[in-house]
Amino acid sequence: MEFFRTATNFPFMSTRKLWYGLSLVLVVLSIGSFFVRGLNLAVDFTGGVQVQATFTSSVNLDALRTGLAGAGYREAQVQFLGSARQAAIRLPPQPGQGGDVIRARVEGVLHAIDPRAEVTSLDVVGSQVGDELKSGAIKAVLATLLLIFIYIALRFHTWRLSLGAILAVLHDPILVLGAFSLWHTSFDLPVVSAMLAVIGYSLNDTVVVFDRIRERFEGSRRLEPVAVLDQSINQTLSRTIMTKVVTLIVVVALYALGGQALKGFSEALIIGILAGTYSSIYISSAIALDCGLKAEHLLPTSVKKPVDALP
């Protein structure tokens, strides 16, 4: 089987204004949504209490809310978790109350509703810890972007490709953030690690295209950059799509079968992989072109020998 039996020849470069526009709209929408709606930050980042409970039959959330208010937790947020027999309870930080105290009180409320109800997990995060995790997550994303920028600049001898790669790759986590704020999906620590994985893998595609661009320029330095970039993207297109299809297969399996704990994580990966595929095909090379990429930028001295294969 082969999806691309004949070589494709899509004019990616001449139509790039269109793709820039599409990206710009999505990015603006994402940033807008991020500022208007904000992120639904999990207790990992805000501090507070998160309780998961399982009931023997469907539970009435209003009854649960009333019960919790009666126990002194007036600000409790209650919602179903996967099914009507599981509930997630979120409380603001409770200074002076340890996990044991909270557990006893919440269990009291649960047992009044369903004597066989069970607390399956209970997280108490101090607000100081939450703040640290938040700044740690931001630092992690920035450090990753910086290191990757340096690596690409060194590897390909030109900041033009670096800039293209970084702008394309910035675009992906922004769309993930936009989607998470739009749908108000809970944003927790695993989502941040998914975002970093997305940054790594979106670049993976971009780098494969860049590698091909370099190879084409090595073949002949007199080729027109527009033609080289178009050809490079087209030649790697089947690989880009194939790889992403396979990765999406496993990530969708994770989303559908991995349970509640990995829902946000796999959702971020799905959005990120789709955005990453788009940005590495339509955006990264186009930006390098608009920065004036030419053969000599990639081949600073004489024609460089291609990297040797393993002996």
Next chain:
Amino acid sequence: MLEFPRWKYVLVAAVTLLALLFALPNFFGTDPALQVARKNHLPMDEFARREVEQSLSAHNAPFIASYLDQGKLVVRFAGVADQLRARDEVSDALATGYISALTTASRAPGVLRKLGLRPMPLGLDLRGGLYLLYQVDVNGAVAQLLESYDQGFRRALTSANLPFTDITAFTGSKSAIPNGLRIALPAGADIGAVREVLRKANPELAFTIGSGDAGPTLLMEMTPTQIKARQDYALQKNITTLRNRVNELGVSEPIVAQQGIDRINVQLPGVQNSAEVKDILGKVATLEFRLEDAQNSAAEAKVRGRAPLGSKLYEMDGRPVLLKRELIATGDQLTNATSSIGNEGPEVNVTLNGQGGDSMLRNTRLNVNRRMAVVYIEKSRETRTVGGVKTTHDLTTEKIISLATIRAVLSNQFRITGLTPVESRELALLMRSGSLSAPIFAVEERTIGPSLGAENIRMGVQALAIGMLAVFAFMALYYQRFGWVANLVLLANVVLLTALLSMLRATLSLPGIAGIILTVGIAVDANVLIYERIREELRNGVTPQAAIRAGFDKAYSAIFDSNVTAFIAGLVLWVIGRGAIRGFAVVLTLGIATSMFTSLMGSRALVTLMYGGRRKIDHVSIG
């Protein structure tokens, strides 16, 4: 012509075999088990094993197998019911000599274990348990040190007959001297002599001369190095103490580790009730042994509201008691403490070190028929919110737990009576594990129920299996024979990754499983890069063998560069992340390394076996 050097075949085969061996223990699954240890910390031996086994058999608690492992006995059971019955059995019939902890044990044959091959330990999110993150009050530790300097200076100056007006300790960034002491002297005092005495008492401290309202002052400021050293000491001491206390709790495979500069994380698999555990772990308690002051009247002191010089007023069961300030011995001088039931009810048997024993001998010889008190001192921290402002207070509770007549001369071994069974057990535990050198308080606390853990692992493994099957089907359809090569290589990659994680004893968490699943999706990439390149070469009219060769050679730089970026993201996550997130990062970065090996070496070996050598090929089955 397509060739692959023989040594590389050997390398691929050897790595694959080794990986299979190391990954093997993970595929057997686990049984409920009981970990039994000796109370006196001696390793378990064959004798102890027979004793436990016989007791279990005699009391109808069937087990599958038992073996000694790292000084502990592990007993495996067919079900949780048997496991719980056996636990009750050990805690009833064998309570005097052994403690037990619920755990899980691998079903892998003993041969593997003896070779040192073990499955990956499971994280709390996959087995249930309690995670605690403690903040250590390192500034409190500095304050404590200043306090002891303060006392030492007073003693030194008094015994040298040098008068001083006052000594004040300063702590915290708001005070005039961030961390230091001020010694106020009367006008005309001999500063040189004072300084000499203080320098002798603590040679490492530096003093500067200032002037106060009434006379000269000496200022001592701790250097940043000294402060840091004290904080590090407090943290390390607390980690040791917490480790001791955790071991006393009878939890299997606990983790106590430093996190950041002033935090300690404690992971206790299988523990659900945090109240009792936190109570014991966080307790800052010590003992003091003091003589009763019988010369003065305690009742009178109570009326006056003040104790006479050299004594301190306490209350015991509602009656006032005067105790002398001098210490006979303190909890720090304890070397061992065990609780038992004696003739007079529960008791704690105490062993003192040489210094404490000497002091006890000297004091009790001179004071037979007088009374000695054991004072229990507990420090706690209370947070109160008054008008929206949070304030914390350190509370010290001192309580006489026993006041008994000295009937005979005591030395380094004696008993403390007058406690309830629970009190004596807890006291012995706290005394044994040592005291915390600075208060700690929990800033993060997570419990995961065992059912949720089991659910997480079931779902994770299911997602892995279905995801892999879907990828296999797709690859076989799309690339035909080469697709099967890729599938074999993918499978080898998962085995190799599992083997590496097992060798490193990395803890497997739910994000870790997600990382393995993601690695499967990613590892395909290298193969796809190679195969697409081969197809491209074939389209250009190159002969099959040359196309295969060119495919592998030309795809190399793309595979390398593209993996490096993902590797960087993984490394950052590894360095900055913690807990389960770090687990994900470890899997991700190792997965990239293994996938490069399997796709570049393993895949090439297989393809060369199929199409290599001198045979004539006119068709390549690559879809």
